[in-house]
Amino acid sequence: xxxxxxxxxxxxxxxxxxxxxxxxxxxxxxxxxxxxxxxxxxxxxxxxxxxxxxxxxxxxxxxxxxxxxxxxxxxxxxxxxxxxxxxxxxxxxxxxxxxxxxxxxxxxxxxxxxxxxxxxxxxxxxxxxxxxxxxxxxxxxxxxxxxxxxxxxxxxxxxxxxxxxxxxxxxxxxxxxxxxxxxxxxxxxxxxxxxxxxxxxxxxxxxxxxxxxxxxxxxxxxxxxxxxxxxxxxxxxxxxxxxxxxxxxxxxxxxxxxxxxxxxxxxxxxxxxxxxxxxxxxxxxxxxxxxxxxxxxxxxxxxxxxxxxxxxxxxxxxxxxxxxxxxxxxxxxxxxxxxxxxxxxxxxxxxxxxxxxxxxxxxxxxxxxxxxxxxxxxxxxxxxxxxxxxxxxxxxxxxxxxxxxxxxxxxxxxxxxxxxxxxxxxxxxxxxxxxxxxxxxxxxxxxxx
Amino acid sequence: xxxxxxxxxxxxxxxxxxxxxxxxxxxxxxxxxxxxxxxxxxxxxxxxxxxxxxxxxxxxxxxxxxxxxxxxxxxxxxxxxxxxxxxxxxxxxxxxxxxxxxxxxxxxxxxxxxxxxxxxxxxxxxxxxxxxxxxxxxxxxxxxxxxxxxxxx
Numbered sequence: 001x002x003x004x005x006x007x008x009x010x011x012x013x014x015x016x017x018x019x020x021x022x023x024x025x026x027x028x029x030x031x032x033x034x035x036x037x038x039x040x041x042x043x044x045x046x047x048x049x050x051x052x053x054x055x056x057x058x059x060x061x062x063x064x065x066x067x068x069x070x071x072x073x074x075x076x077x078x079x080x081x082x083x084x085x086x087x088x089x090x091x092x093x094x095x096x097x098x099x100x101x102x103x104x105x106x107x108x109x110x111x112x113x114x115x116x117x118x119x120x121x122x123x124x125x126x127x128x129x130x131x132x133x134x135x136x137x138x139x140x141x142x143x144x145x146x147x148x149x150x151x152x153x154x155x156x157x158x159x160x161x162x163x164x165x166x167x168x169x170x171x172x173x174x175x176x177x178x179x180x181x182x183x184x185x186x187x188x189x190x191x192x193x194x195x196x197x198x199x200x201x202x203x204x205x206x207x208x209x210x211x212x213x214x215x216x217x218x219x220x221x222x223x224x225x226x227x228x229x230x231x232x233x234x235x236x237x238x239x240x241x242x243x244x245x246x247x248x249x250x251x252x253x254x255x256x257x258x259x260x261x262x263x264x265x266x267x268x269x270x271x272x273x274x275x276x277x278x279x280x281x282x283x284x285x286x287x288x289x290x291x292x293x294x295x296x297x298x299x300x301x302x303x304x305x306x307x308x309x310x311x312x313x314x315x316x317x318x319x320x321x322x323x324x325x326x327x328x329x330x331x332x333x334x335x336x337x338x339x340x341x342x343x344x345x346x347x348x349x350x351x352x353x354x355x356x357x358x359x360x361x362x363x364x365x366x367x368x369x370x371x372x373x374x375x376x377x378x379x380x381x382x383x384x385x386x387x388x389x390x391x392x393x394x395x396x397x398x399x400x401x402x403x404x405x406x407x408x409x410x411x412x413x414x415x416x417x418x419x420x421x422x423x424x425x426x427x428x429x430x431x432x433x434x435x436x437x438x439x440x441x442x443x444x445x446x447x448x449x
Numbered sequence: 450x451x452x453x454x455x456x457x458x459x460x461x462x463x464x465x466x467x468x469x470x471x472x473x474x475x476x477x478x479x480x481x482x483x484x485x486x487x488x489x490x491x492x493x494x495x496x497x498x499x500x501x502x503x504x505x506x507x508x509x510x511x512x513x514x515x516x517x518x519x520x521x522x523x524x525x526x527x528x529x530x531x532x533x534x535x536x537x538x539x540x541x542x543x544x545x546x547x548x549x550x551x552x553x554x555x556x557x558x559x560x561x562x563x564x565x566x567x568x569x570x571x572x573x574x575x576x577x578x579x580x581x582x583x584x585x586x587x588x589x590x591x592x593x594x595x596x597x598x599x600x601x602x
Contacts, residue, residue: 381483
């Protein structure tokens with residue numbers, strides 16, 4: 001019987017591949033189910049599996065049977081076993097008032113059995129194409145017993161896959177697991193236990209990995225060996241902070257995710273460096289006899305970083321020929337960089353000698369501007385840049401997909417001259433061989449060996 | 450891709466196409482692409498030399514190309530013949546030339562190579578080490594992608 005139904009469904013599948021259009025036109029009614037309710041919810045069973053329905057009482061109790069077996073019943077001479085689905089599925093049982101129970105008699109492959117339900121509703125005919133796979137959040141019944149969900153007349157029916165429910169093997173297994181004298185309550189506890197165990201022991205891990213996923217979605221931030229240290233310590237303060245304010249630990253939007261990452265970005269991101277920070281960077285730069293000094297500023301944004309660097313390099317290596325390649329993959333930011341204008345009070349005093357007032361506002365003098373070549377460039381695409389003395393890539397690696405991060409780090413290594421310096425984000429750490437940490441305080445820097 | 454180069458190409462493409470082809474055109478989001486890129490079916494190419502080196506590729510499918518050629522010639526062309534090819538080549542020349550003129554005014558010197566046109570199916574273009582700026586343009590005849598790959602010498 002079941003194979004027939006499957007055949008019909010199979011035949012319809014090719015048409016169903018453009019299901020939306022098909023649904024609107026004609027609908028082949030090829031699936032009927034007997035609907036009933038259990039614990040106030042609507043369920044259905046394939047009518048081909050149902051032999052008949054009846055009301056019955058006076059079941060003969062069988063000693064030593066599993067709790068959901070109500071007993072045996074004499075169906076016009078045939079002895080069938082009767083199962084109470086409410087006990088089996090751990091649903092509330094109405095107060096017993098000795099009224100006859102509603103029973104659906106199922107004809108399965110190798111036996112006939114009766115199941116007791118709250119109320120039997122009617123036969124509903126639908127198109128099998130409208131059966132949708134069960135959603136993992138669907139309730140009281142273990143998902144592997146659910147064939148699908150279907151909507152009819154504003155009611156949602158959960159279609160129970162009776163073959164899998166009463167599969168002989170799983171029944172055997174169930175029998176072995178249960179203690180012989182277990183009460184209904186005992187059975188409930190056993191059913192609930194596995195479900196409760198999962199979130200119980202691993203709640204922290206699940207929240208953490210969920211945050212890792214949502215950071216990638218909302219902020220394109222990939223947690224990896226480069227930034228894991230910061231993320232883990234941030235996670236523990238985050239949990240406390242959110243719990244004390246009664247908010248969910250999980251990140252629900254870009255706002256949450258930005259808040260989570262606040263504090264990650266390096267100092268003076270999007271700002272001109274002040275004297276202390278510029279000095280910290282300058283200290284890292286070694287003496288060199290070379291007449292040229294080249295730097296590569298990856299992810300320069302609107303250009304503040306590049307101008308700050310150019311000014312710092314000018315002071316450090318005034319007589320050398322300095323060249324800075326600055327690029328960003330955000331077109332809007334990089335477009336404003338070559339002609340960046342700002343108001344005087346946003347710029348620390350150390351830049352006074354390099355800025356001048358123009359028609360639209362203050363800008364850097366060409367002495368500094370000409371040191372920098374701004375390019376619209378995505379660093380993951382590769383480039384023909386000759387080797388450089390300094391790479392500034394603050395908070396760049398963390399915002400690449402996880403798989404690209406190590407590649408990028410390797411590329412930085414390749415693009416640096418021997419002894420060259422890589423400045424990473426303040427909270428980014430590079431562990432790869434060949435890098436010597438030379439950072440101090442706020443600056444995370446590495447020298448190529 | 451140097452930031453200063455982007456706008457001249459986008460503006461030139463927009464102005465020329467609006468003037469000679471279609472008053473109702475839309476520009477899509479610009480983006481960067483690297484490695485090999487599939488070509489839709491008709492590709493007109495103009496080389497650049499001078500302060501920079503590179504090329505501009507105008508990429509569209511055959512129907513779009515035919516639509517544009519018909520419009521520019523003021524007659525209905527039914528096959529992609531020499532006239533249609535010459536028309537698309539000329540369009541590529543006009544756009545690139547205007548962009549280069551704009552760049553010249555900004556102080557960058559470019560030279561152009563004569564345009565060439567490629568047609569065929571399943572074509573791919575790859576230039577190693579140069580990423581291309583893609584300017585997608587929506588015309589009523591279909592989509593055109595302007596693919597600019599230039600690098601400093």
